[in-house]
Amino acid sequence: MSGSLARPTTPADPPEQDERLLHRSTLRRLLGRPELGAVVGAVAVFVFFSVVADSFLQLSSLSTVLYASSTIGIMAVPVALLMIGGEFDLSTGVAVTTSALVSSMFSYQMTANVWVGVGVSLLTSLAIGFFNGVVLVRMGLPSFIITLATFLMLTGMNLGFTKLISGKVSTKTIGDMEGFESARKVFASQHTIGDVNIKVTIVWWLALVALATWILLRTRAGNWVFAAGGNAHAARAVGVPVARTKIALYMGTGFGAWMLGQHLLFSFDTVQSGEGVGNELLYIIAAVIGGCLMTGGYGSAIGAAVGALIFGMTNKGIVYAQWDADWFKYFLGAMLLLATLLNAWVRKRAEASK
Amino acid sequence: MSEREQQPQGPDEGAPANPAPRPASTGASAATGAEAPLVELSDVSKYYGNVKALEGVSLEVRAGEISCVLGDNGAGKSTLIKIISGLHQHDAGTFRIDVQTARLGSPREALDRGIATVYQDLAVVPLMPVWRNFFLGSEPTKGRGPLRRLDTATMRETTRTELRRMGIDLRDVDQPIGTISGGERQCVAIARAVYFGAKVLVLDEPTAALGVKQSGVVLKYVAAARDAGLGVVLITHNPHHAYLVGDRFVLLKRGAMAGSHAKAEITLDELTRQMAGGSELEELSHELARASTPTPRPGRPTAE
Ligand SMILES: Nc1ncnc2c1ncn2[C@@H]1O[C@H](COP(=O)(O)OP(=O)(O)OP(=O)(O)O)[C@@H](O)[C@H]1O
Ligand SMILES: [Mg+2]
Numbered sequence: 001m002s003g004s005l006a007r008p009t010t011p012a013d014p015p016e017q018d019e020r021l022l023h024r025s026t027l028r029r030l031l032g033r034p035e036l037g038a039v040v041g042a043v044a045v046f047v048f049f050s051v052v053a054d055s056f057l058q059l060s061s062l063s064t065v066l067y068a069s070s071t072i073g074i075m076a077v078p079v080a081l082l083m084i085g086g087e088f089d090l091s092t093g094v095a096v097t098t099s100a101l102v103s104s105m106f107s108y109q110m111t112a113n114v115w116v117g118v119g120v121s122l123l124t125s126l127a128i129g130f131f132n133g134v135v136l137v138r139m140g141l142p143s144f145i146i147t148l149a150t151f152l153m154l155t156g157m158n159l160g161f162t163k164l165i166s167g168k169v170s171t172k173t174i175g176d177m178e179g180f181e182s183a184r185k186v187f188a189s190q191h192t193i194g195d196v197n198i199k200v201t202i203v204w205w206l207a208l209v210a211l212a213t214w215i216l217l218r219t220r221a222g223n224w225v226f227a228a229g230g231n232a233h234a235a236r237a238v239g240v241p242v243a244r245t246k247i248a249l250y251m252g253t254g255f256g257a258w259m260l261g262q263h264l265l266f267s268f269d270t271v272q273s274g275e276g277v278g279n280e281l282l283y284i285i286a287a288v289i290g291g292c293l294m295t296g297g298y299g300s301a302i303g304a305a306v307g308a309l310i311f312g313m314t315n316k317g318i319v320y321a322q323w324d325a326d327w328f329k330y331f332l333g334a335m336l337l338l339a340t341l342l343n344a345w346v347r348k349r350a351e352a353s354k
Numbered sequence: 355m356s357e358r359e360q361q362p363q364g365p366d367e368g369a370p371a372n373p374a375p376r377p378a379s380t381g382a383s384a385a386t387g388a389e390a391p392l393v394e395l396s397d398v399s400k401y402y403g404n405v406k407a408l409e410g411v412s413l414e415v416r417a418g419e420i421s422c423v424l425g426d427n428g429a430g431k432s433t434l435i436k437i438i439s440g441l442h443q444h445d446a447g448t449f450r451i452d453v454q455t456a457r458l459g460s461p462r463e464a465l466d467r468g469i470a471t472v473y474q475d476l477a478v479v480p481l482m483p484v485w486r487n488f489f490l491g492s493e494p495t496k497g498r499g500p501l502r503r504l505d506t507a508t509m510r511e512t513t514r515t516e517l518r519r520m521g522i523d524l525r526d527v528d529q530p531i532g533t534i535s536g537g538e539r540q541c542v543a544i545a546r547a548v549y550f551g552a553k554v555l556v557l558d559e560p561t562a563a564l565g566v567k568q569s570g571v572v573l574k575y576v577a578a579a580r581d582a583g584l585g586v587v588l589i590t591h592n593p594h595h596a597y598l599v600g601d602r603f604v605l606l607k608r609g610a611m612a613g614s615h616a617k618a619e620i621t622l623d624e625l626t627r628q629m630a631g632g633s634e635l636e637e638l639s640h641e642l643a644r645a646s647t648p649t650p651r652p653g654r655p656t657a658e
Contacts, residue, residue: 218503219504220493220504227479230480234479238490297482
């Protein structure tokens with residue numbers, strides 16, 4: 001062993017070429033962003049529908065697209081965080097319905113102010129997330145199995161309890177109850193800015209993205225999320241509270257489900273108890289399109305938001321292009337495949353360019 | 355989460371980037387002979403159900419010294435260090451840290467008592483940047499309340515300077531740690547332990563997957579950590595590596611102690627011989643000599 005402690009990899013550049021190094025690493029950092037693939041995809045989808053659908057570029061269409069995106073995006077963000085933390089949640093779609101049902105029925109049955117129902121619903125949603133998280137951490141079973149079980153149980157309970165309590169498959173209207181108007185303002189209002197209608201969910205969505213990005217990149221908890229998903233053993237060995245982090249992530253999806261559930265309730269007064277089945281996959285798809293790695297440890301909230309935006313543009317773009325809505329699923333599948341391939345390629349390049 | 359104050363206790367003289375043969379003057383290492391060991395295991399046993407993984411093993415770790423644990427696969431080396439690092443608890447015998455008897459419930463507890471472990475394969479989170487890995491689990495923050503946030507500038511800068519101090523000049527601390535070489539990864543893990551003020555550094559086969567040159571680099575950092583006054587436990591299969599840096603050697607065989615020697619008492623040849631099983635090795639060489647004309651395995655039809 002000579003005295004040379006230089007990097008064992010061939011030091012191609014002499015030290016004085018720091019500028020070039022800096023430059024290259026900035027480029028690589030950009031390439032290494034998890035959301036890059038999603039952004040490229042979103043631009044492509046946007047250009048595509050701008051060309052094939054005349055009305056796609058109108059401001060009113062834009063707000064419709066953003067609204068559709070926000071109803072997926074509000075859940076896609078916490079689902080993305082969970083995925084970065086290395087876990088899945090298949091119960092999110094029906095958990096949204098559960099949240100709306102609990103809020104509606106509690107308010108109606110107890111003839112209390114709707115805000116009481118909203119609060120009870122929040123606790124219930126967080127409790128469902130807590131349950132998923134604790135069972136996962138305690139049993140060490142794959143989250144796929146655990147949340148599949150929760151999904152089935154919630155689906156059954158949604159239908160069963162609703163029939164038992166209101167005798168029908170939907171809840172009674174709570175539109176005339178105390179607090180309904182103020183709750184509607186918070187969860188389902190819209191504001192007109194110029195000619196554009198902005199639904200409040202869009203604001204909620206963007207706020208969630210900002211909050212999630214802050215947590216992920218700028219807090220200790222965010223560091224633990226990446227570590228828990230990237231290598232749970234290593235994380236535990238250096239003192240990261242992996243179990244607590246995962247439970248908190250499940251409670252995060254509970255929070256998202258609560259928010260979206262309240263939006264549905266206060267937009268329509270009533271809730272269909274069978275709704276929500278299948279939506280969990282849309283949230284996961286948005287997160288994956290947004291660059292979240294299925295195996296955990298990699299991804300971003302912004303990416304998931306862009307994934308949701310692609311979803312909204314495709315969903316509404318097909319309508320504006322006056323195609324059969326059945327094509328939507330095809331597009332979604334194609335997007336998923338392309339985005340995943342692109343993400344994999346980008347990541348490989350980013351990691352290979354040492 | 356216990357908020358450990360980020361009080362970097364880097365090596366006071368700065369670990370020399372190029373640690374020469376240990377300077378006997380480094381306060382800590384010279385005076386330790388009489389001092390009590392930092393960690394002491396005596397007659398420790400560990401059972402996995404009915405598997406005896408360890409039986410009556412003793413080991414002591416002193417400041418400024420490297421204690422090597424040698425043994426074959428399955429000898430119980432990893433089990434031994436898992437007790438020290440808080441992943442497992444011993445079933446019999448005594449485990450002392452700073453003279454007090456101890457029983458560690460979690461890796462966090464071990465860390466809080468100054469014992470840092472570098473595991474062979476679970477030391478890092480590959481997709482995370484080097485600087486995030488460096489501070490994982492002990493991230494410094496600034497600001498208060500909801501604005502409390504990672505001090506990313508300090509984290510990046512500290513990572514860079516600490517690594518440079520150990521002689522690793524990474525081009526970019528933002529690259530995923532999975533993309534740097536295995537030896538560099540071990541060194542990052544060691545630098546992290548030293549930076550966070552570990553008193554005892556436990557290394558599980560840090561050179562097992564490395565080439566000759568990279569092993570040398572890692573061994574230098576191990577020596578640098580020792581010179582900084584840490585007590586080191588080095589686990590290895592390789593008696594040559596052990597003899598290069600070790601001060602005392604504990605040999606394990608099938609969970610039991612097969613020997614315990616100070617460096618002065620044993621030569622490299624003797625160590626190698628004992629490790630390979632002494633007389634067993636001689637027997638093996640006879641067997642190999644005899645078996646130079648391959649005999650077909652019984653019970654299996656030979657080709658052709
Ligand atoms: N969790 C466990 N449950 C049951 N038996 C175990 C467990 N961990 C280890 N063992 C057994 O204990 C013995 C010692 O294992 P250990 O991992 O400590 O060996 P080692 O010396 O580190 O080997 P290697 O050089 O291959 O790493 C082995 O026989 C192993 O099969
Ligand atoms: Mg081992």
